[in-house]
Amino acid sequence: MTPLVIGLIVLAALLALLAIGTPIAFALGFVSIAALMIVEGTGTLSILGETFFGGLASFGLVSIPMFILMGAAVASSPAGKDLYLALDRWLNRVPGGLVLSNLGACSIFAALSGSSPATCAAIGKMGIPEMTQRGYPKEIAAGSIAAGGTLGILIPPSVTMIVYGIATETSIGRLFLAGILPGFMLTMLFMAWSLYACGRRGIGLSSVTERFTMAQRFEVLPKVLPFLAIIVGILWVLYGGVATPSEAAGVGAVFCIVLVMVIYRLWKAGPLWRVLRDTLKESVMIMMIIGASELFSFTLSSLFITQSIAAWIGDLEVNRWVLMGVINLFLLFAGFFLPPVAVILMTAPILLPIITQAGFDPYWFAVVLTINMEIGLITPPVGLNLYVINGIAPDISLWQVLRGSLPYVLCMVLGILLLCVFPEIATWLPGFMMG
Protein backbone atom coordinates (compact mmCIF):
# COMPACT_ATOMS: atom_id res chain seq x y z
CA MET A 1 0.00 0.00 0.00
CA THR A 2 1.27 3.45 -0.81
CA PRO A 3 1.38 6.09 1.94
CA LEU A 4 -1.41 8.00 0.18
CA VAL A 5 -3.75 5.00 0.35
CA ILE A 6 -2.91 4.47 4.01
CA GLY A 7 -3.57 8.17 4.53
CA LEU A 8 -7.00 7.86 2.94
CA ILE A 9 -7.87 4.87 5.12
CA VAL A 10 -6.72 6.74 8.23
CA LEU A 11 -8.84 9.74 7.22
CA ALA A 12 -11.92 7.59 6.57
CA ALA A 13 -11.54 5.79 9.91
CA LEU A 14 -11.12 9.10 11.71
CA LEU A 15 -14.22 10.59 10.08
CA ALA A 16 -16.24 7.48 10.93
CA LEU A 17 -15.21 7.61 14.60
CA LEU A 18 -15.95 11.34 14.80
CA ALA A 19 -19.33 10.89 13.13
CA ILE A 20 -20.56 8.35 15.68
CA GLY A 21 -19.69 10.80 18.44
CA THR A 22 -16.36 9.57 19.81
CA PRO A 23 -14.67 12.44 21.69
CA ILE A 24 -12.23 14.14 19.30
CA ALA A 25 -9.13 13.46 21.41
CA PHE A 26 -9.82 9.74 21.71
CA ALA A 27 -10.86 9.27 18.08
CA LEU A 28 -7.65 10.96 16.94
CA GLY A 29 -5.54 8.95 19.38
CA PHE A 30 -7.18 5.64 18.55
CA VAL A 31 -6.83 6.03 14.79
CA SER A 32 -3.19 7.08 15.13
CA ILE A 33 -2.06 4.24 17.35
CA ALA A 34 -4.14 1.65 15.48
CA ALA A 35 -2.59 2.69 12.15
CA LEU A 36 0.93 2.54 13.61
CA MET A 37 0.34 -0.88 15.17
CA ILE A 38 -1.17 -2.33 12.01
CA VAL A 39 1.57 -1.06 9.70
CA GLU A 40 4.61 -1.30 11.95
CA GLY A 41 3.67 -4.00 14.45
CA THR A 42 2.31 -4.02 17.99
CA GLY A 43 5.72 -3.10 19.39
CA THR A 44 4.95 0.52 18.56
CA LEU A 45 2.44 0.60 21.41
CA SER A 46 5.31 1.48 23.74
CA ILE A 47 5.78 4.89 22.07
CA LEU A 48 2.17 5.87 22.83
CA GLY A 49 2.68 6.95 26.43
CA GLU A 50 6.01 8.57 25.67
CA THR A 51 4.72 10.58 22.69
CA PHE A 52 1.55 11.66 24.48
CA PHE A 53 3.44 12.72 27.60
CA GLY A 54 6.23 14.36 25.59
CA GLY A 55 3.68 16.28 23.54
CA LEU A 56 2.21 17.85 26.66
CA ALA A 57 5.33 18.43 28.75
CA SER A 58 6.50 21.72 27.28
CA PHE A 59 6.67 25.16 28.81
CA GLY A 60 5.07 26.73 25.74
CA LEU A 61 1.84 24.86 26.49
CA VAL A 62 1.64 26.39 29.98
CA SER A 63 0.19 29.51 28.36
CA ILE A 64 -2.97 27.60 27.35
CA PRO A 65 -4.38 26.76 30.80
CA MET A 66 -3.15 30.16 32.03
CA PHE A 67 -4.95 32.19 29.34
CA ILE A 68 -8.04 30.02 29.84
CA LEU A 69 -7.86 30.77 33.56
CA MET A 70 -7.63 34.48 32.82
CA GLY A 71 -10.63 34.31 30.51
CA ALA A 72 -12.67 32.23 32.95
CA ALA A 73 -12.00 34.73 35.74
CA VAL A 74 -13.14 37.64 33.60
CA ALA A 75 -16.12 35.75 32.17
CA SER A 76 -17.35 34.75 35.63
CA SER A 77 -17.51 38.38 36.76
CA PRO A 78 -19.85 41.17 35.67
CA ALA A 79 -16.87 42.73 33.84
CA GLY A 80 -18.60 42.17 30.49
CA LYS A 81 -21.59 44.20 31.65
CA ASP A 82 -19.42 47.07 32.84
CA LEU A 83 -17.35 47.08 29.69
CA TYR A 84 -20.56 47.31 27.75
CA LEU A 85 -21.93 50.13 29.92
CA ALA A 86 -18.70 52.07 29.63
CA LEU A 87 -18.60 51.89 25.84
CA ASP A 88 -22.28 52.73 25.58
CA ARG A 89 -21.81 55.84 27.70
CA TRP A 90 -18.78 56.99 25.75
CA LEU A 91 -20.06 56.16 22.26
CA ASN A 92 -23.67 57.31 22.60
CA ARG A 93 -23.16 60.35 20.35
CA VAL A 94 -21.92 58.20 17.48
CA PRO A 95 -24.71 57.26 15.06
CA GLY A 96 -25.81 53.67 15.67
CA GLY A 97 -23.93 53.96 18.93
CA LEU A 98 -25.45 50.98 20.64
CA VAL A 99 -24.63 48.42 17.93
CA LEU A 100 -21.18 49.92 17.60
CA SER A 101 -20.52 49.88 21.32
CA ASN A 102 -21.67 46.28 21.42
CA LEU A 103 -19.23 45.35 18.70
CA GLY A 104 -16.49 47.37 20.38
CA ALA A 105 -17.24 45.72 23.72
CA CYS A 106 -17.12 42.33 21.99
CA SER A 107 -13.70 43.00 20.52
CA ILE A 108 -12.25 44.24 23.82
CA PHE A 109 -13.83 41.45 25.82
CA ALA A 110 -12.63 39.01 23.17
CA ALA A 111 -9.09 40.12 23.84
CA LEU A 112 -9.55 39.54 27.56
CA SER A 113 -11.30 36.22 27.44
CA GLY A 114 -9.83 34.69 24.28
CA SER A 115 -13.02 32.69 23.92
CA SER A 116 -15.80 33.23 21.44
CA PRO A 117 -18.76 31.70 23.32
CA ALA A 118 -17.69 33.48 26.53
CA THR A 119 -17.61 36.80 24.68
CA CYS A 120 -21.07 36.22 23.23
CA ALA A 121 -22.48 35.32 26.61
CA ALA A 122 -20.84 38.16 28.52
CA ILE A 123 -21.72 40.98 26.14
CA GLY A 124 -24.96 39.48 24.83
CA LYS A 125 -26.60 39.03 28.24
CA MET A 126 -26.62 42.79 28.63
CA GLY A 127 -26.39 43.98 25.06
CA ILE A 128 -29.17 42.06 23.32
CA PRO A 129 -32.05 43.00 25.67
CA GLU A 130 -30.80 46.60 25.70
CA MET A 131 -30.72 46.76 21.89
CA THR A 132 -34.16 45.23 21.37
CA GLN A 133 -35.58 47.48 24.09
CA ARG A 134 -34.24 50.58 22.37
CA GLY A 135 -35.82 49.52 19.09
CA TYR A 136 -33.08 47.78 17.16
CA PRO A 137 -34.32 44.81 15.09
CA LYS A 138 -33.82 41.44 16.79
CA GLU A 139 -31.82 40.03 13.89
CA ILE A 140 -29.26 42.81 14.09
CA ALA A 141 -29.08 42.62 17.88
CA ALA A 142 -28.47 38.87 17.86
CA GLY A 143 -26.36 38.73 14.69
CA SER A 144 -23.98 41.49 15.71
CA ILE A 145 -23.24 39.81 19.06
CA ALA A 146 -22.87 36.36 17.50
CA ALA A 147 -20.40 37.77 14.98
CA GLY A 148 -18.68 40.10 17.46
CA GLY A 149 -18.11 37.14 19.75
CA THR A 150 -16.15 35.27 17.09
CA LEU A 151 -13.46 37.94 17.31
CA GLY A 152 -12.40 36.21 20.53
CA ILE A 153 -10.20 33.74 18.69
CA LEU A 154 -8.57 36.32 16.40
CA ILE A 155 -7.76 39.28 18.64
CA PRO A 156 -4.80 38.59 20.95
CA PRO A 157 -4.23 37.04 23.38
CA SER A 158 -5.98 34.12 21.70
CA VAL A 159 -5.80 30.47 22.73
CA THR A 160 -6.52 29.42 19.15
CA MET A 161 -3.46 31.33 17.93
CA ILE A 162 -1.31 29.76 20.66
CA VAL A 163 -2.45 26.32 19.55
CA TYR A 164 -1.57 27.19 15.94
CA GLY A 165 1.83 28.45 17.09
CA ILE A 166 2.50 25.22 18.93
CA ALA A 167 1.24 22.97 16.14
CA THR A 168 3.31 24.75 13.49
CA GLU A 169 6.28 25.85 15.62
CA THR A 170 5.76 29.49 14.72
CA SER A 171 6.29 32.46 17.05
CA ILE A 172 3.27 33.10 19.27
CA GLY A 173 4.25 36.74 19.72
CA ARG A 174 4.26 37.23 15.95
CA LEU A 175 0.94 35.40 15.58
CA PHE A 176 -0.68 37.69 18.15
CA LEU A 177 0.57 40.75 16.28
CA ALA A 178 -0.66 39.32 12.98
CA GLY A 179 -4.18 39.04 14.44
CA ILE A 180 -4.50 42.67 15.59
CA LEU A 181 -5.11 44.56 12.33
CA PRO A 182 -7.33 41.84 10.79
CA GLY A 183 -9.32 41.83 14.05
CA PHE A 184 -9.68 45.57 13.75
CA MET A 185 -10.62 45.23 10.08
CA LEU A 186 -13.35 42.67 10.85
CA THR A 187 -14.71 44.88 13.63
CA MET A 188 -14.90 47.76 11.13
CA LEU A 189 -16.62 45.57 8.52
CA PHE A 190 -19.13 44.38 11.11
CA MET A 191 -19.78 47.96 12.18
CA ALA A 192 -20.19 49.12 8.59
CA TRP A 193 -22.73 46.42 7.89
CA SER A 194 -24.62 47.16 11.12
CA LEU A 195 -24.84 50.85 10.28
CA TYR A 196 -26.04 50.08 6.77
CA ALA A 197 -28.59 47.50 7.96
CA CYS A 198 -29.98 49.89 10.58
CA GLY A 199 -30.10 52.75 8.12
CA ARG A 200 -31.83 50.66 5.48
CA ARG A 201 -34.62 49.84 7.90
CA GLY A 202 -35.07 53.53 8.50
CA ILE A 203 -34.01 53.35 12.08
CA GLY A 204 -33.28 56.90 13.15
CA LEU A 205 -29.91 56.23 14.63
CA SER A 206 -29.86 59.39 16.68
CA SER A 207 -33.30 58.68 18.13
CA VAL A 208 -32.28 55.41 19.73
CA THR A 209 -29.34 56.81 21.67
CA GLU A 210 -29.49 58.08 25.21
CA ARG A 211 -27.82 61.05 26.81
CA PHE A 212 -25.23 60.69 29.54
CA THR A 213 -23.49 63.28 31.68
CA MET A 214 -19.73 63.34 31.96
CA ALA A 215 -20.09 62.20 35.58
CA GLN A 216 -21.93 59.08 34.42
CA ARG A 217 -19.24 58.48 31.86
CA PHE A 218 -16.35 58.67 34.32
CA GLU A 219 -18.18 56.66 36.93
CA VAL A 220 -17.83 53.41 34.93
CA LEU A 221 -14.14 53.78 34.14
CA PRO A 222 -12.54 52.53 37.39
CA LYS A 223 -14.08 49.12 36.91
CA VAL A 224 -13.00 48.78 33.28
CA LEU A 225 -9.58 50.37 33.03
CA PRO A 226 -7.69 47.83 35.20
CA PHE A 227 -8.71 45.02 32.84
CA LEU A 228 -7.65 47.04 29.83
CA ALA A 229 -4.35 47.70 31.61
CA ILE A 230 -3.81 43.95 31.93
CA ILE A 231 -4.23 43.37 28.18
CA VAL A 232 -1.93 46.26 27.34
CA GLY A 233 0.49 44.98 29.99
CA ILE A 234 0.54 41.46 28.54
CA LEU A 235 1.09 42.69 24.98
CA TRP A 236 3.78 45.11 26.17
CA VAL A 237 5.59 42.38 28.10
CA LEU A 238 5.43 40.03 25.11
CA TYR A 239 6.70 42.51 22.56
CA GLY A 240 9.20 44.14 24.82
CA GLY A 241 10.75 40.68 24.84
CA VAL A 242 10.50 40.88 28.63
CA ALA A 243 8.84 37.53 29.24
CA THR A 244 7.50 34.46 27.43
CA PRO A 245 3.79 34.03 26.63
CA SER A 246 3.47 31.43 29.40
CA GLU A 247 4.88 33.78 32.01
CA ALA A 248 2.75 36.68 30.83
CA ALA A 249 -0.33 34.45 30.81
CA GLY A 250 0.29 33.11 34.32
CA VAL A 251 0.77 36.57 35.81
CA GLY A 252 -2.17 37.94 33.79
CA ALA A 253 -4.40 35.14 35.08
CA VAL A 254 -3.53 35.74 38.73
CA PHE A 255 -3.93 39.52 38.26
CA CYS A 256 -7.38 39.02 36.70
CA ILE A 257 -8.51 36.77 39.55
CA VAL A 258 -7.30 39.32 42.09
CA LEU A 259 -9.00 42.16 40.20
CA VAL A 260 -12.27 40.26 39.98
CA MET A 261 -12.07 39.55 43.71
CA VAL A 262 -11.33 43.17 44.59
CA ILE A 263 -13.61 45.01 42.14
CA TYR A 264 -16.58 42.65 42.28
CA ARG A 265 -15.96 41.37 45.82
CA LEU A 266 -16.09 37.77 44.62
CA TRP A 267 -13.89 36.27 47.30
CA LYS A 268 -16.14 33.46 48.36
CA ALA A 269 -14.96 29.90 47.72
CA GLY A 270 -17.92 29.08 45.45
CA PRO A 271 -17.22 31.46 42.57
CA LEU A 272 -13.47 30.78 42.74
CA TRP A 273 -14.09 27.04 42.56
CA ARG A 274 -16.34 27.54 39.52
CA VAL A 275 -13.66 29.60 37.76
CA LEU A 276 -11.04 26.92 38.42
CA ARG A 277 -13.38 24.07 37.49
CA ASP A 278 -14.33 25.70 34.18
CA THR A 279 -10.64 26.30 33.49
CA LEU A 280 -9.85 22.68 34.21
CA LYS A 281 -12.60 21.38 31.92
CA GLU A 282 -11.61 23.57 29.01
CA SER A 283 -7.87 23.07 29.34
CA VAL A 284 -8.04 19.30 29.88
CA MET A 285 -10.22 19.05 26.78
CA ILE A 286 -7.73 21.08 24.71
CA MET A 287 -4.61 19.44 26.18
CA MET A 288 -5.95 15.94 25.48
CA ILE A 289 -6.56 16.93 21.85
CA ILE A 290 -3.04 18.38 21.72
CA GLY A 291 -1.53 15.15 23.09
CA ALA A 292 -3.56 13.07 20.63
CA SER A 293 -2.67 15.32 17.71
CA GLU A 294 1.01 15.01 18.63
CA LEU A 295 0.53 11.29 18.19
CA PHE A 296 -1.45 11.87 14.99
CA SER A 297 1.27 13.95 13.36
CA PHE A 298 3.91 11.45 14.57
CA THR A 299 1.96 8.64 12.90
CA LEU A 300 1.37 10.59 9.69
CA SER A 301 5.05 11.41 9.30
CA SER A 302 6.32 7.95 10.37
CA LEU A 303 4.10 6.41 7.72
CA PHE A 304 5.26 9.07 5.20
CA ILE A 305 1.70 10.27 4.73
CA THR A 306 2.44 13.97 5.38
CA GLN A 307 5.41 13.96 3.00
CA SER A 308 3.47 12.08 0.30
CA ILE A 309 0.54 14.48 0.41
CA ALA A 310 2.86 17.49 0.18
CA ALA A 311 4.76 15.89 -2.73
CA TRP A 312 1.54 14.92 -4.48
CA ILE A 313 0.12 18.44 -4.25
CA GLY A 314 3.48 19.85 -5.35
CA ASP A 315 3.38 17.62 -8.46
CA LEU A 316 -0.12 18.81 -9.36
CA GLU A 317 1.35 22.24 -10.14
CA VAL A 318 -1.94 23.99 -9.58
CA ASN A 319 -2.08 27.75 -9.36
CA ARG A 320 -1.27 28.72 -5.76
CA TRP A 321 -4.48 30.75 -5.42
CA VAL A 322 -6.57 27.83 -6.63
CA LEU A 323 -4.79 25.75 -4.00
CA MET A 324 -5.51 28.39 -1.36
CA GLY A 325 -9.15 28.48 -2.45
CA VAL A 326 -9.50 24.72 -2.13
CA ILE A 327 -7.78 24.74 1.28
CA ASN A 328 -10.14 27.50 2.43
CA LEU A 329 -13.21 25.57 1.34
CA PHE A 330 -11.88 22.50 3.10
CA LEU A 331 -11.22 24.45 6.31
CA LEU A 332 -14.60 26.13 6.12
CA PHE A 333 -16.24 22.73 5.79
CA ALA A 334 -14.24 21.26 8.68
CA GLY A 335 -15.12 24.33 10.76
CA PHE A 336 -18.82 23.66 10.23
CA PHE A 337 -18.47 20.49 12.30
CA LEU A 338 -15.38 20.72 14.49
CA PRO A 339 -14.20 23.23 17.09
CA PRO A 340 -11.35 25.55 15.94
CA VAL A 341 -8.68 24.01 18.15
CA ALA A 342 -9.37 20.53 16.78
CA VAL A 343 -9.31 21.69 13.15
CA ILE A 344 -6.01 23.50 13.65
CA LEU A 345 -4.33 20.61 15.43
CA MET A 346 -5.46 18.03 12.90
CA THR A 347 -4.75 20.00 9.74
CA ALA A 348 -1.78 22.23 10.57
CA PRO A 349 0.90 19.52 10.36
CA ILE A 350 -0.39 18.50 6.92
CA LEU A 351 -1.25 21.93 5.55
CA LEU A 352 1.76 23.93 6.71
CA PRO A 353 4.35 22.26 4.42
CA ILE A 354 1.93 22.67 1.51
CA ILE A 355 1.29 26.32 2.32
CA THR A 356 4.94 27.29 2.72
CA GLN A 357 5.92 25.29 -0.35
CA ALA A 358 3.39 27.33 -2.34
CA GLY A 359 5.02 30.50 -1.05
CA PHE A 360 2.42 31.67 1.48
CA ASP A 361 3.37 33.29 4.76
CA PRO A 362 2.53 31.02 7.74
CA TYR A 363 1.47 34.03 9.86
CA TRP A 364 -0.82 35.32 7.16
CA PHE A 365 -2.24 31.82 6.81
CA ALA A 366 -2.87 31.66 10.57
CA VAL A 367 -5.14 34.70 10.24
CA VAL A 368 -7.01 33.31 7.22
CA LEU A 369 -7.41 29.97 8.99
CA THR A 370 -8.70 31.67 12.14
CA ILE A 371 -11.28 33.74 10.24
CA ASN A 372 -12.44 30.51 8.60
CA MET A 373 -12.86 29.00 12.05
CA GLU A 374 -14.80 32.10 13.14
CA ILE A 375 -17.26 31.49 10.34
CA GLY A 376 -17.75 27.94 11.61
CA LEU A 377 -18.75 29.36 14.99
CA ILE A 378 -21.78 31.18 13.60
CA THR A 379 -22.93 28.74 10.94
CA PRO A 380 -24.99 25.59 11.42
CA PRO A 381 -24.94 22.73 12.24
CA VAL A 382 -22.65 23.21 15.25
CA GLY A 383 -22.20 26.98 15.39
CA LEU A 384 -21.50 27.34 19.07
CA ASN A 385 -22.22 31.07 19.21
CA LEU A 386 -25.68 30.65 17.69
CA TYR A 387 -26.67 28.34 20.51
CA VAL A 388 -25.12 30.61 23.13
CA ILE A 389 -27.20 33.54 21.82
CA ASN A 390 -30.27 31.34 21.66
CA GLY A 391 -29.64 30.39 25.29
CA ILE A 392 -29.23 33.92 26.64
CA ALA A 393 -31.99 35.50 24.53
CA PRO A 394 -34.74 32.85 24.38
CA ASP A 395 -37.23 35.28 22.86
CA ILE A 396 -35.17 35.44 19.66
CA SER A 397 -35.63 32.28 17.61
CA LEU A 398 -32.65 30.31 16.34
CA TRP A 399 -33.81 31.14 12.84
CA GLN A 400 -33.70 34.88 13.57
CA VAL A 401 -30.22 34.53 15.08
CA LEU A 402 -29.12 32.63 12.01
CA ARG A 403 -30.61 35.14 9.58
CA GLY A 404 -29.06 37.97 11.56
CA SER A 405 -25.64 36.31 11.49
CA LEU A 406 -25.53 35.54 7.78
CA PRO A 407 -24.53 39.04 6.61
CA TYR A 408 -21.67 38.96 9.10
CA VAL A 409 -20.50 35.67 7.60
CA LEU A 410 -20.33 37.51 4.28
CA CYS A 411 -18.32 40.25 6.01
CA MET A 412 -15.82 37.59 7.09
CA VAL A 413 -15.60 36.15 3.58
CA LEU A 414 -14.96 39.68 2.35
CA GLY A 415 -12.30 39.96 5.06
CA ILE A 416 -10.56 36.82 3.77
CA LEU A 417 -10.67 38.17 0.21
CA LEU A 418 -9.20 41.49 1.39
CA LEU A 419 -6.44 39.56 3.15
CA CYS A 420 -5.68 37.68 -0.07
CA VAL A 421 -5.44 40.91 -2.05
CA PHE A 422 -3.62 42.85 0.68
CA PRO A 423 -1.65 40.30 2.75
CA GLU A 424 0.04 43.25 4.46
CA ILE A 425 -3.05 43.62 6.69
CA ALA A 426 -1.73 40.60 8.57
CA THR A 427 2.01 40.74 7.86
CA TRP A 428 2.79 44.44 8.18
CA LEU A 429 2.47 44.83 11.96
CA PRO A 430 4.59 41.78 12.93
CA GLY A 431 7.22 42.87 10.39
CA PHE A 432 7.19 46.44 11.70
CA MET A 433 7.37 45.47 15.38
CA MET A 434 9.60 42.41 15.26
CA GLY A 435 11.56 42.85 12.02
Added chain:
Amino acid sequence: MKAYISIVSAVSRACGVLAVLLVAIAALVVCQMVFIRYFLNGSTVWQTEFVVYSLVAATFIGSPFVLLERGHVNVDLLPNMMAEPARSIMNGIAGLFGLAFAALLAWSGWIYFEEAWTYGWTTDTVWAPPLWIPLLPLPFGIGVMCLQYIAEILRPFADGNPGAATL
Protein backbone atom coordinates in the same frame (compact mmCIF):
# COMPACT_ATOMS: atom_id res chain seq x y z
CA MET B 1 -23.88 -1.70 39.03
CA LYS B 2 -25.27 1.47 40.59
CA ALA B 3 -22.80 1.18 43.47
CA TYR B 4 -19.92 0.84 40.99
CA ILE B 5 -21.05 3.94 39.08
CA SER B 6 -21.41 6.08 42.18
CA ILE B 7 -18.07 4.97 43.68
CA VAL B 8 -16.16 5.56 40.44
CA SER B 9 -17.89 8.92 39.95
CA ALA B 10 -16.88 9.96 43.46
CA VAL B 11 -13.26 9.00 42.73
CA SER B 12 -13.39 11.02 39.51
CA ARG B 13 -14.72 14.03 41.40
CA ALA B 14 -11.90 13.73 43.93
CA CYS B 15 -9.48 13.60 40.99
CA GLY B 16 -11.12 16.77 39.67
CA VAL B 17 -10.48 18.59 42.96
CA LEU B 18 -6.85 17.45 42.95
CA ALA B 19 -6.41 18.61 39.34
CA VAL B 20 -7.98 22.00 40.11
CA LEU B 21 -5.51 22.45 42.98
CA LEU B 22 -2.62 21.59 40.64
CA VAL B 23 -3.76 24.28 38.16
CA ALA B 24 -4.09 26.86 40.94
CA ILE B 25 -0.64 26.01 42.37
CA ALA B 26 0.90 26.16 38.89
CA ALA B 27 -0.51 29.68 38.36
CA LEU B 28 0.93 30.85 41.68
CA VAL B 29 4.33 29.29 40.98
CA VAL B 30 4.46 31.07 37.58
CA CYS B 31 3.99 34.36 39.46
CA GLN B 32 6.63 33.45 42.03
CA MET B 33 9.03 32.55 39.21
CA VAL B 34 8.37 35.80 37.33
CA PHE B 35 8.90 37.75 40.55
CA ILE B 36 12.24 36.09 41.32
CA ARG B 37 13.48 36.23 37.76
CA TYR B 38 12.47 39.74 36.75
CA PHE B 39 12.22 41.69 39.99
CA LEU B 40 14.93 40.13 42.13
CA ASN B 41 17.07 39.18 39.09
CA GLY B 42 17.56 35.79 40.71
CA SER B 43 17.78 32.43 38.98
CA THR B 44 15.05 29.85 39.15
CA VAL B 45 15.89 26.16 39.41
CA TRP B 46 12.77 24.12 39.87
CA GLN B 47 9.87 26.39 38.86
CA THR B 48 9.73 25.81 35.09
CA GLU B 49 9.68 22.05 35.40
CA PHE B 50 7.34 22.13 38.36
CA VAL B 51 4.79 24.20 36.45
CA VAL B 52 5.00 22.06 33.30
CA TYR B 53 4.63 18.79 35.22
CA SER B 54 1.84 20.12 37.44
CA LEU B 55 -0.20 21.06 34.40
CA VAL B 56 0.50 17.74 32.67
CA ALA B 57 -0.55 16.00 35.89
CA ALA B 58 -3.67 18.18 36.07
CA THR B 59 -4.52 17.13 32.50
CA PHE B 60 -4.27 13.41 33.20
CA ILE B 61 -5.76 13.46 36.70
CA GLY B 62 -8.51 15.87 35.62
CA SER B 63 -9.41 13.72 32.63
CA PRO B 64 -11.83 11.30 34.39
CA PHE B 65 -13.62 14.29 35.96
CA VAL B 66 -13.94 15.96 32.56
CA LEU B 67 -15.33 12.71 31.13
CA LEU B 68 -17.88 12.59 33.98
CA GLU B 69 -18.88 16.19 33.18
CA ARG B 70 -19.02 15.36 29.43
CA GLY B 71 -16.31 17.90 28.73
CA HIS B 72 -14.30 15.90 26.18
CA VAL B 73 -15.73 17.60 23.13
CA ASN B 74 -17.28 15.45 20.40
CA VAL B 75 -19.48 15.89 17.35
CA ASP B 76 -22.89 14.58 18.41
CA LEU B 77 -24.76 15.74 15.34
CA LEU B 78 -25.30 12.33 13.75
CA PRO B 79 -26.17 10.37 16.94
CA ASN B 80 -28.68 13.08 17.88
CA MET B 81 -30.39 12.79 14.51
CA MET B 82 -30.83 9.04 14.94
CA ALA B 83 -33.88 7.32 16.39
CA GLU B 84 -33.61 4.62 19.02
CA PRO B 85 -32.07 2.08 19.17
CA ALA B 86 -29.57 3.31 16.54
CA ARG B 87 -28.55 6.19 18.76
CA SER B 88 -27.77 4.01 21.77
CA ILE B 89 -25.84 1.57 19.62
CA MET B 90 -23.82 4.42 18.14
CA ASN B 91 -23.12 5.88 21.58
CA GLY B 92 -22.10 2.46 22.86
CA ILE B 93 -19.67 1.90 19.97
CA ALA B 94 -18.21 5.38 20.36
CA GLY B 95 -17.78 4.66 24.08
CA LEU B 96 -15.96 1.40 23.37
CA PHE B 97 -13.50 3.12 21.00
CA GLY B 98 -12.87 5.82 23.58
CA LEU B 99 -12.35 3.18 26.27
CA ALA B 100 -10.02 1.20 23.99
CA PHE B 101 -7.80 4.22 23.43
CA ALA B 102 -7.82 5.13 27.12
CA ALA B 103 -6.85 1.57 28.04
CA LEU B 104 -3.97 1.53 25.52
CA LEU B 105 -2.75 4.93 26.75
CA ALA B 106 -2.94 3.91 30.42
CA TRP B 107 -1.12 0.65 29.71
CA SER B 108 1.60 2.28 27.64
CA GLY B 109 1.93 5.03 30.26
CA TRP B 110 2.32 2.40 32.98
CA ILE B 111 5.19 0.74 31.09
CA TYR B 112 6.93 4.11 30.66
CA PHE B 113 6.45 4.83 34.38
CA GLU B 114 7.73 1.42 35.39
CA GLU B 115 10.90 1.83 33.34
CA ALA B 116 11.57 5.23 34.88
CA TRP B 117 11.03 3.74 38.34
CA THR B 118 13.17 0.62 37.79
CA TYR B 119 16.12 2.39 36.17
CA GLY B 120 15.92 5.43 38.45
CA TRP B 121 15.69 7.91 35.55
CA THR B 122 15.75 11.60 36.34
CA THR B 123 14.89 14.57 34.11
CA ASP B 124 17.92 16.16 32.40
CA THR B 125 17.90 19.50 34.20
CA VAL B 126 19.80 21.05 37.12
CA TRP B 127 16.95 20.21 39.45
CA ALA B 128 16.78 16.59 38.13
CA PRO B 129 13.77 15.16 39.99
CA PRO B 130 13.08 11.43 39.52
CA LEU B 131 11.16 11.03 36.26
CA TRP B 132 8.62 8.60 37.73
CA ILE B 133 6.96 11.38 39.73
CA PRO B 134 5.71 13.35 36.70
CA LEU B 135 4.99 10.07 34.86
CA LEU B 136 2.77 8.56 37.55
CA PRO B 137 -0.29 10.80 36.84
CA LEU B 138 -0.50 9.35 33.30
CA PRO B 139 -1.30 5.72 34.18
CA PHE B 140 -3.16 6.80 37.33
CA GLY B 141 -5.40 9.49 35.79
CA ILE B 142 -6.05 7.67 32.54
CA GLY B 143 -6.59 4.44 34.52
CA VAL B 144 -9.33 6.13 36.53
CA MET B 145 -10.70 7.49 33.27
CA CYS B 146 -11.02 3.88 31.97
CA LEU B 147 -13.09 3.04 35.06
CA GLN B 148 -15.18 6.17 34.50
CA TYR B 149 -15.64 5.23 30.85
CA ILE B 150 -16.98 1.81 31.89
CA ALA B 151 -19.35 3.62 34.29
CA GLU B 152 -20.53 5.92 31.49
CA ILE B 153 -21.16 2.95 29.17
CA LEU B 154 -23.08 1.15 31.95
CA ARG B 155 -24.99 4.23 33.14
CA PRO B 156 -27.94 3.98 30.72
CA PHE B 157 -28.48 0.34 31.67
CA ALA B 158 -28.27 1.12 35.39
CA ASP B 159 -30.87 3.86 34.92
CA GLY B 160 -33.06 1.30 33.14
CA ASN B 161 -33.06 3.64 30.16
CA PRO B 162 -30.52 2.64 27.51
CA GLY B 163 -31.82 5.40 25.25
CA ALA B 164 -30.44 8.13 27.48
CA ALA B 165 -26.79 7.35 26.78
CA THR B 166 -24.85 10.39 25.66
CA LEU B 167 -21.18 9.55 25.61
